Amino acid sequence: MQLATMAWRTLMRSKRRSVITAFSVAFGVLLSVTFTASGDYAYTNMINTSAVMGLGHLSVEHQDYQDTPTLDKRLLDAEAVQQKALQIPGVTAAQVRIMGQAMFASGAKSVGGAFIAIDPARETPAHNIFLRTLMEGRLFSAGEEHGVVVGAKMAEKLNLRLGKKLIFTMTDKDGELVSELGRVSGIFKTGDDSVDGTVVLLPLALVRKALGYEPSAASLVAIFLADHRQAVPIKTTLARLWVKSQDIGVLTWQESQPDLAGLIKVDRLFNYLLQFLVGLVIAAGIMNTLLMSVMERRREFGVMMALGMMPGQVVRLVLLESCWLGILGLILGVIITTPWFFYMATVGLDFSRQIGEDYSAGGVLVDPVMKFRLYRESALWIAGAVFSLTLVAGIFPAFKAGRTTPVENLKQG
């Protein structure tokens, strides 16, 4: 304990240098939080956005649906699946949906697209980005058998307005062609032209009837979680429920959207690489400062060792200095980071002028506003990493301090 106090006193002797070094560490904390939190926010956002674009954080579907998404591949009792899924902790919602390709025609024009058949009584904008981005009209109600919601781009292409007819043609479960009538009840605009020009929301009941499905069949059950990081453990829980059934598969968003998952992985790696590099630079700087301080105090060390201090203790002394610096730096880091963090977590920086509203990556629209989101684990990780780095930076100087003999140290004049 004496050593610790000594180390502290040493730091306090050269206040300016200690404060500056601590600031450097604090800066490292700021940087690390900035990179990690902005990354985590962006990824979470993209994951959640892609989840509400159709497949949820997890999806329960027919085994082969992922590879060949034709409409004959379905869950025979999707309603039961939905009920079971809702009982699992961590699941905020489970939506029964039919998804597939169809031809959409109005008047003389036609265009190919994809439909998501939903149950208006159970769907909410929280789980459906198209409902969130409605710009005209509204979602069809449970009583509106033939209501449809189309994207702004498709409405433009097919000359659609609220109330106009839209005929859609699909291939049913037996390979036959079926057509149905729809009337536009709402128009959405996500901002991504390709999505706005291809996606159409249809009523689940109508599509079930048209495709000749069993009364509770559907393509998939999209499951939404409170925390997307729970996807893998919850998948295991879910998969156990249907392990006997050959036809049912459970997919995490990483599996159903490999493009997005790949992108996030690469971006995260890049982010870590960056933080590592900056960390190196800061550690090097700290090491140099400590080294300088050690070099200057050689006489002091000489006296201490002459008076009986062991080299090992000298080494520990310097390490403790470095420890204190780490703690000081962390505290300072928290102080300077907190206001910045709160600002970014609530208001954020708006880059929409630079990137525009239609930027997509991994198939998902990217929010042009940069915000922060720090998970507890990440915060602990950062603190741990910064502290260890400071400690590591002190190793060489500590070693150097303990190495030289007292006589040489005293020679320093």
Place this chain on the structure above:
Amino acid sequence: MNRAVSLARIFLALLVLCAGLFLQTGTALSAQSSDEQEARAILLEIDDLWRATSSQGTVRMQVKTANYTRSMRMEMWSKGKDKSLVRIISPLKEKDTASLKTGNTMYTYLSKTDRTIRLTSSMMMSSWMGSHFTNDDLVKESRLAEDYEPRISFKGKREGREIIEFTLLPHPDAAVVWGRIVMTVTAQGHLPLLATYYDEDNVLARTIYFSEVTNMGGRLLPALLKVVPTDKPGEYTELVYESLRFDLELPESLFSLLELRRR
């Protein structure tokens, strides 16, 4: 394939309409002679007209578009409402290419590559054989009576001829793109003269002209149909029936994939 969509529908609807000659069988349906009853009766017969129980014939088709002019000769068979087979006789390049429709499914046999493809939803709106018809038209042609509610909208003289004009309004749930179809037939004999298609905004999209009334296979019907899209002036598809026979014995096996490939 804008030009094709409604044209084919109208054409086929009128194909059926032409058989108005055989009303005799239909009038036995109901004693009531309100306009609606009459219209419905005529429509029902029209739906059956060009088919009867079965038919076989040869047709010449001429298509003129902004980019090409095409001429084809085809042989057609039909049985009941659901089955039809069309095989190309000329030009040589496309000889033996055939279209088979059974119920809601359509197959196309390509003679050059000796392959059969099944119609999928993405092919629905593409033009059939380069004409102003779409595949969708061919698949949906037998549903007039189910999809529309007929009303007589005019009875009287027009351009010196006694005519009856029907307006067909789609049922609220019918999966058809049109706002209404207006057909004009002769008062005497119910021979089709004109058919016009309107979209939901009441804009005229296509017109079909019927002419050259001839006796074929024992029936009097227009042998020449000309389909004209409104938005593409100068373009048209013309169908000329060279021969037609009705109520023959046609084996079920004729309307099969195997038969499709037979050279």
Place this chain on the structure above:
Amino acid sequence: MLIVSFAFRNFNRARTRTRITVAAMAFACAIMIFYASLLEGWLAGMEKNAVGMDLGEFQVHARGYRADPDLYKRIAGEEEVLAQLDRAGFVAAPRLYASGLAAAGNASSGIELRGVDLLREPLVTDIHQHVWQGQWLAEDDPAGVVVGRKLARILGLKLGDEVVVVAQAADGSMANELFRVRGILKSVSEGVDRGGFFLAAAAFRRLMLVPQGVQQIVVKRRQASEDLTRATGRLARLLPCYEVRNWRQLQPVLARLFEMSDVSLVIMLLITYAAVGILTLNALLMSVFERIPEFGVMKALGFSPWGLFAMIVVESMLQVTVAVFLALAAGLPLSFYFAIHPIDFSSFVQSSSTIAGVALDAKWYCVVTVNSVVLPVIFLYLVAGLAILYPALKAAMLKPLAAIYHR
């Protein structure tokens, strides 16, 4: 110059501290050079994927083609146009486009047929090098086709499989032909992945009955140093009856991505150097404050304030210069190493991914450019210069008497 000689002499004093400071700066600079080269490599890779693989630097179409693509909207007399482009210092290749249907087994899918000029295309783009399985097209295999990754998956195609193509030929007849899968492409872009169907131009012409004319000419500058905007203007004046667009106009989202990356490099530099600057600031402060008595004497002997200021600044710039040399000695070899041996993410990233519709490579090469070396160096001087201002000013403002007695 007295100042400079003093600066040099001072440089050699307080050796250890100087060395340590210089080392810290050199390390920071070296890392920044490496990072900048990595970023340049990433950008170059993206640009290569986006532009060099398929998009091309410019595309020429008949007027109205892009708004409403049509088999009939063609560039006539393409040989003449190609010759013209060649004389004007561009490399160009003609392309034929049509939409159709491909069927294999029970599956079918809409495709975009592309007729490729096998001799000219490799001069303009690199798509022929992006075959994932199998081989690129060949003159002696007219029935061989190369398809996009996702298309192959949708149709369940493997190498050697047969695929039927159906399309409406130019004369209205139903074109149909059998082809064999010769190659499957790696991820190129969303459009090509889902519907790309490449065949030799001659085979396309036979299938679609388009004996003359092409829908698109893809162009590249022969001299990459020419400014893109200027070249676009030149190209447009050369071909006034056709529509000319450069890749930034064709893919504005992508263009924005690149612009942003340049900005992010500068931000990174500022941030990292600030971190280093804070530390070296201390060393600089100390080295100045310790010599206050010395400066007092100098001033008393007649040294002007500005002279003192200049001397301290030159001292620090000397340190930076040494640091820069060290940084180059360390950073450049490191960057060059990774320019040859890329950082490989392939084990982490199974499938291909796209950003702004362009394929992302799993292998990351460093690219050392003038920018990636000059920027870090310049910023180091800038930051060091800023850091020395306060101490140098303080020294310059000293009152000689107070300074001499300073302890």
